[in-house]
Amino acid sequence: MSGSGSTRRDRWTRLVPAGYSGVLALLIAGPLLGPGYLLLRDAVSTPRSYLTDSALGLGDAAPRAVPQDALLAALSPIIDGGLIVKAILLVALWAAGYGAAVLTRELLRVSTAPQLVAVTVALWNPYVAERLLQGHWSLLTGYAALPWTALAAYRIRASTIARRTGDTAWRLGAAGAWGALAGCFAAAGLTPTGALLAGCTAVVLVGRRNLLGTLGLLLVASAPWLTATALSGAGSEPSDPAGIAAFAARAEPGLGTLGSLAGLGGIWNGDSVPDSRITLLALIGTVLLLAVVATGIRATASSRAGIRAADAEIASVDHASLRVRRTLLILAVAAVVLPALGSTPWGMSVMEWLVAGVPGAGLLRDTQKYVALAMPAYALCAAAGCRALGVRFAHTPSTANAHRSPAISLTAIAFIALLVLPLFDLAYGVGGELRPVHYPAGWQRVTERIDGPGDIAVLPGGMFRKFPYSGKAPVLDPAPRMLPHDVLQTGELPVRGRTVAGEGAGAREVETLLLHGGSARQLGDLGVGWVLVERTTPGPLGESKTTLAQLDPIYTDQDLTLYRVPAVADHRSESQPAHRTIAYAAHILWAAMLVGGLLLAALLRPRPTA
Known part of the structure; x- marks a missing residue:
């Protein structure tokens, strides 16, 4: 009976955070479920798109939307392109929240209530709101991949135990973890910035022994845009240094730039913020978010954050968990401090020199994007703080009883309220801004009449x-x-x-x-x-x-x-068909990595460590 009860409890621990994450995702992006297309600032979805040179990244401009555009061009003849974008966005939001829950469950071994706090931190924050308003739906796939990337890196690091113990289960777990990392890299690599976010997370977490394999996977996941850059030469030119000041992080009301970034806000475009973030609610929300995170910093960095075991193998896994948690905390600090430094006069001077002299460095000009790297640590700290306060309020000496204490649930409810209320207008498509539009019929008629070169x-x-x-x-x-x-x-x-x-x-x-x-x-x-x-x-x-x-x-x-135009010169070069073939191959490799990696991760799950 006890085994059956434990199984039901374990299933409940997994289903509730997954369902809660789905509810928050629908609450945020629900208006998009209606008919129509996403057309808001940088976000453009259309009924159908085409595999042009630009979609493959071989056009005149830098390949910033590769392989995103090629994926939509390949799928939209089968499924309406607007539905594809909506589905990717909703899945990304769900995955971001649920990934935070799974990460805290595995690294901290917290119960359901703290996991729900982690879900809220990952989804209900200014970063998500501002990037939605800016139209960066595909960047949010990279954001969603971060907790899963951290989890895969942790499992890879822990699986090195198999080389010492010869444990077959852990060897299978290692294969699954590598598959998960490959899938995460490919999902995040829907845009170049997403690939960089996931790559930074994995590189600092996997450990030196696994670094070469990690970099290899990252290169494969980035093959579409790296190949396009090499073939077209568009992204190999230095970027305009004026973009550094234009895209620098922005201070929000009552907060300096550092405070805005620490609160996961501060996007460069002051028009791409919820109404609540142009009032003193920005200050209140940031203070409350940082207070929630601060309650769990010590517990997250402590060797006693999880359930300790006498078994040598699990003890080693606990050590890997500790290293990963501490590294994520350091990464969070860097993700806040470095963009803040980049918005200072001397920081902008350094960045201008970098983008003017180093091809491809223009990817770094929107520094606030990289604040996303703080999210996994924020989620861990919030969950750890919820448990720590709940245990303290419960006055329960037993760890097992403390995990089931109503005080933890009450603390979680309080934390969730403190996180949600100051940013109330993230609900319903960020105050109704995120809504589908309808294109005039003339667009389709124009498309049908373009029948020449x-x-x-x-x-x-x-x-x-x-x-x-x-x-x-x-x-x-x-x-x-x-x-x-x-x-x-x-x-x-x-x-x-x-x-x-x-x-x-x-x-x-x-x-x-x-x-x-x-x-x-x-x-x-x-x-x-x-x-x-x-x-x-x-x-x-x-x-x-x-x-x-x-x-x-x-x-x-x-x-x-x-x-x-009456007479058109043919500007296609002899190398163009070869370039398209190479670009196709790079995109197919990326797609195979996405599907294959996720399948391998699903089939070869690691053995639980507790």
Whole structure:
């Protein structure tokens, strides 16, 4: 009977945090369950996208959305692209919360109530709110992978015991842990920044003996964007140093930059924050979050954080847990302090030198992204603090009884309330901002009429739009993901009253030509076969009427007008098919790593350590 009761309790310990994480994910992103598409600032989902050179990262701009765009292009002919984006986002939010629960359960061996606190810390925080409002849905897959990456790294580190004990179960567990790490890297690698987040976490946790294998897996998971950078050369050029000041972390009301970052806030875009974060609730919420985290720092760093065992093997595993927990605490400090230093005048000078002199260093310019690395340690500390306070209030000398004490549950309820209430407007799509939109039918008609060669130029100039159907926030132009040919984009970003230069030299030349009223022949010589005018959004048009008068109108309605350029030069190089083949291979390798790694992790679970 006791064994059956233990099994039921163990199942309950797993199901409740998973269900609670699902509830919070739905509470946050619930409005997206309705029909329509995500179109908010940097987030663009479309009914279908295409495997263009840009989707593979072989275009004029740096491959920042690789392999994200290629995945959507491959799947959207089968499943509506909007549904895919919604599903990935919801799964990512769920996985972030549940991963935090599993991490605390395995490293701290806490009961259900503290795990629910960990779920709340991972999901109900300014980082999630601000990145959702900025439209960084794919970055949140990297965020969601962090607790799972830490767990896989811990299991790999602990599995080295098998080399000394010859324990077959632990050897199988090691294979499963490596599979989990591979799957985490691939999931996080939906964007380059996500890969860096997961890679940093794993590298500092796995231990020196496992470092080479970890780096190898990280390179494979990053193959799509690394290959695209090497083949296109777009990301190999230094970035505009102006991006450092533009994307520096921002101080929120009542908080300095350091305080904002410590509270998991401080995104560079002041418009991408919930309404509660522009009031003194930002200060209150940050103080409460840090207070909850502070209650468990000592317990998390203590060798007595878990249930100690006399068995030598489990004792060694406990030592691995301790090393991982302490390293995560150090990583959290670095994740807060370094971005804060990066926003100081001398810190920005160092970063400007770095991005101007080191190709690819532009990935580091949005330093607030890397505050995500603090989340696993925050979740551990909150769970440990919940248990420690609950045990103290219960006055229960027995560890076993303390784990079942109602005082721990009451403490968890108090902690959850303190975390949720100051950020109340994260609910319902961050105060209703995260909601689906509906594209005019003209987009589909334009797509059907593009039946000839050549790239597509778009007017008005610039990359961001304000459509009547997209809301008050500027949105990234959906044309590159909506249309079947490469859409030329300069990559220039208007940020805080300044313009950060992009890598699209060819697109910039075409845009300049249009705005100055150049000839149709010049457009054709640059490889442009089509010009799309998006009529319901503001933006520069210059003297483009002169150019458009020389083109053949193909389609027009109240929203869009499509023109064909009469004669188009073929700019495809002899190496282009080979480049596409290599890019395909890199993406297939990434997809195989994602599916294979997760399957291996599911089939070869490690033996429990307690």
